[in-house]
Amino acid sequence: xxxxxxxxxxxxxxxxxxxxxxxxxxxxxxxxxxxxxxxxxxxxxxxxxxxxxxxxxxxxxxxxxxxxxxxxxxxxxxxxxxxxxxxxxxxxxxxxxxxxxxxxxxxxxxxxxxxxxxxxxxxxxxxxxxxxxxxxxxxxxxxxxxxxxxxxxxxxxxxxxxxxxxxxxxxxxxxxxxxxxxxxxxxxxxxxxxxxxxxxxxxxxxxxxxxxxxxxxxxxxxxxxxxxxxx
Amino acid sequence: xxxxxxxxxxxxxxxxxxxxxxxxxxxxxxxxxxxxxxxxxxxxxxxxxxxxxxxxxxxxxxxxxxxxxxxxxxxxxxxxxxxxxxxxxxxxxxxxxxxxxxxxxxxxxxxxxxxxxxxxxxxxxxxxxxxxxxxxxxxxxxxxxxxxxxxxxxxxxxxxxxxxxxxxx
Numbered sequence: 001x002x003x004x005x006x007x008x009x010x011x012x013x014x015x016x017x018x019x020x021x022x023x024x025x026x027x028x029x030x031x032x033x034x035x036x037x038x039x040x041x042x043x044x045x046x047x048x049x050x051x052x053x054x055x056x057x058x059x060x061x062x063x064x065x066x067x068x069x070x071x072x073x074x075x076x077x078x079x080x081x082x083x084x085x086x087x088x089x090x091x092x093x094x095x096x097x098x099x100x101x102x103x104x105x106x107x108x109x110x111x112x113x114x115x116x117x118x119x120x121x122x123x124x125x126x127x128x129x130x131x132x133x134x135x136x137x138x139x140x141x142x143x144x145x146x147x148x149x150x151x152x153x154x155x156x157x158x159x160x161x162x163x164x165x166x167x168x169x170x171x172x173x174x175x176x177x178x179x180x181x182x183x184x185x186x187x188x189x190x191x192x193x194x195x196x197x198x199x200x201x202x203x204x205x206x207x208x209x210x211x212x213x214x215x216x217x218x219x220x221x222x223x224x225x226x227x228x229x230x231x
Numbered sequence: 232x233x234x235x236x237x238x239x240x241x242x243x244x245x246x247x248x249x250x251x252x253x254x255x256x257x258x259x260x261x262x263x264x265x266x267x268x269x270x271x272x273x274x275x276x277x278x279x280x281x282x283x284x285x286x287x288x289x290x291x292x293x294x295x296x297x298x299x300x301x302x303x304x305x306x307x308x309x310x311x312x313x314x315x316x317x318x319x320x321x322x323x324x325x326x327x328x329x330x331x332x333x334x335x336x337x338x339x340x341x342x343x344x345x346x347x348x349x350x351x352x353x354x355x356x357x358x359x360x361x362x363x364x365x366x367x368x369x370x371x372x373x374x375x376x377x378x379x380x381x382x383x384x385x386x387x388x389x390x391x392x393x394x395x396x397x398x399x400x
Contacts, residue, residue, distance in 0.1 A: 072383045072384045092386055125353075159355050178321075180250055
């Protein structure tokens with residue numbers, strides 16, 4: 001059974017986790033120390049940052065709420081629970097699940113993203129895998145193959161190779177979607193009058209909103225339909 | 232085999248190329264590759280070269296780091312301009328600085344392998360670079376912003392590698 005290792009964290013300490021294989025779970029909770037389970041090595045660096053290394057198996061880190069985390073993993077999922085600060089996550093192959101972060105840069109070679117809330121900028125890149133975002137600030141989303149569903153974002157840039165794209169704008173933001181093959185659906189709040197540039201090289205285009213200057217929606221898909229709807 | 236002087240090994244890669252080819256056929260895929268190569272060859276400084284064609288990407292060599300980064304950022308901008316048209320030239324770029332071995336016109340070795348892994352981490356439109364490149368360019372390119380991605384664990388590379396995303400403000 002893996003034993004716990006408790007480290008005293010300075011306020012605002014960055015948590016760095018590297019895992020060669022196996023899953024990583026980091027939980028931001030109401031506590032002042034950092035508790036690590038399942039790691040080969042864990043220490044406090046001279047600059048106050050916490051460094052956790054794991055070679056195989058699952059590693060779990062419980063840390064103060066709002067901690068910034070930097071995670072590098074080769075194969076295995078990454079799970080960020082509770083409330084965390086800025087998060088940077090890179091995974092060779094594996095999915096990333098996030099409950100709440102302030103800002104996020106996450107990328108995986110193959111694997112999906114499921115983000116409940118990112119208060120600020122949200123940058124997600126996957127070679128193949130779906131992207132789901134429930135709520136974020138400005139989003140920059142890219143997938144080689146896989147569907148994109150961003151329920152409420154302040155604005156977004158989206159590139160999708162194959163797979164449908166659904167984006168809900170929270171208000172009059174800027175949206176730029178480029179899709180190789182797949183339909184694109186954009187929803188805006190009722191009564192919004194965005195400026196639109198919609199182009200489907202082979203597919204139908206439908207826009208329910210009157211043209212105006214409340215934000216800008218640009219969508220281009222090489223094959224697939226485009227819809228802009230009110231909600 | 233012989234060692235080359237130190238230099239920047241750069242890989243470019245078209246994101247979504249397999250999906251694009253499946254959907255639009257070999258003819259359009261070939262046109263996309265030609266477009267990439269034309270943009271790259273048109274942007275390379277005299278002392279840089281295309282080492283080889285990798286199917287949906289290119290391997291490049293630059294003898295100087297600041298010029299290499301400037302060229303890569305300019306390339307990224309050119310690709311974005313191309314992507315704004317009907318050509319989905321979604322290209323990502325990875326850079327590493329090292330001393331690979333020469334095998335004829337080709338370059339091989341750990342530094343080449345690492346550069347190839349770096350481009351795999353990049354998203355379309357991004358330029359990522361390793362710590363040795365950062366040490367050579369930081370503070371020497373006006374308006375350069377380097378965002379740390381953190382230690383990245385890569386298949387076949389023993390230690391986690393710090394990577395940075397380069398962009399101009």
